[in-house]
């Protein structure tokens with residue numbers, strides 16, 4: 001999970017500021033590092049660093065990124081460690097001129113591609129799979145960059161939504177299954193690309209459509225052109241985007257994330273009738289599902305946990321030690337709401353279980369009489385190899401423990417997961433074609 005932005009503003013030199021606004025709206029997709037590359041038509045300027053978008057970019061820094069075209073990236077590490085060398089966008093000088101690239105997703109054939117490239121003499125500065133894409137583009141035997149990108153994307157296996165730029169054009173491209181999202185927006189004078197539609201309104205752009213699976217959009221002096229290099233089949237967007245990753249105000253593949261989460265909550269209330277006084281969301285990703293649950297069940301919704309909004313999402317931070325610390329800093333119970341109450345705690349998912357256990361303990365310490373954990377997704381039983389940092393089955397609590405054992409480890413009075421059928425119902429038509437591998441173990445792109 002990362003966020004990518006692309007901006008094409010032929011009549012103005014303010015691509016950096018617009019890219020900044022887009023990244024700001026996508027901050028929830030990655031908080032380790034961020035970066036922007038711009039082009040003034042001949043020269044590319046770049047800046048990237050570790051930290052949040054608002055910490056890294058100020059007026060002065062944006063002023064040093066002149067240009068009509070820009071791409072940007074917010075990162076959390078999936079492949080490669082969390083360090084500035086791996087921050088994106090990556091910028092190289094190639095046979096096609098200067099090329100910058102920002103990547104959301106994860107390649108499952110990165111190791112074999114990297115081994116082949118290194119055997120033929122390639123050298124890498126980073127430990128990311130993104131550099132492999134750029135190296136392959138640089139070595140592609142093609143008459144122009146667009147054709148080089150297409151030939152390389154046919155070799156890539158896994159999930160990728162890319163924004164690529166040169167001195168005079170912007171490219172947006174999605175993998176043939178469309179596992180990671182990418183949308184196109186229109187400005188009065190230009191176009192933007194973003195991982196999620198929530199960034200479009202922040203950038204003052206109008207939503208046009210999703211970039212389709214296997215589609216490449218090229219925006220340049222000739223206007224906007226669309227090409228298909230693969231796919232043509234049904235979209236297999238990551239279903240977990242609806243559960244957790246995407247911002248609730250985003251529309252992904254024609255579905256409102258907010259409405260989908262409400263439907264998930266209502267579905268949970270139909271699946272489980274629990275006697276309780278309150279429905280309390282785990283902030284923030286459980287809030288909308290909790291609202292849906294409360295409306296459907298008639299049990300009052302209340303905010304029993306307050307989040308410190310200035311701490312990053314614990315799931316995203318890479319080291320276990322940081323995750324543990326993060327939970328203590330970020331959540332505080334509201335004693336008067338919870339004291340003596342039977343509480344239904346709604347959380348979006350339980351991956352490692354550490355956060356859930358701490359949240360349940362917080363509620364109990366604040367005086368809750370009972371804590372029933374209701375999870376707005378099915379048991380997370382397999383690692384994601386398409387861009388989410390759950391790298392091994394051993395780390396997944398539901399993969400290694402019975403329901404009763406998970407409940408005991410978390411310390412809840414009961415534990416209920418959304419059924420897979422319930423998730424399908426809430427997401428609506430086409431849900432059974434989406435990527436759901438972390439819940440089913442059925443990987444759409446075979447893992448090498």
Ligand code: SF4
Pocket residue numbers: 179238239240241383384385386387388435436437438439
């Ligand atoms: S495995 Fe799960 S998290 Fe990964 S892309 Fe598929 S649905 Fe999304």
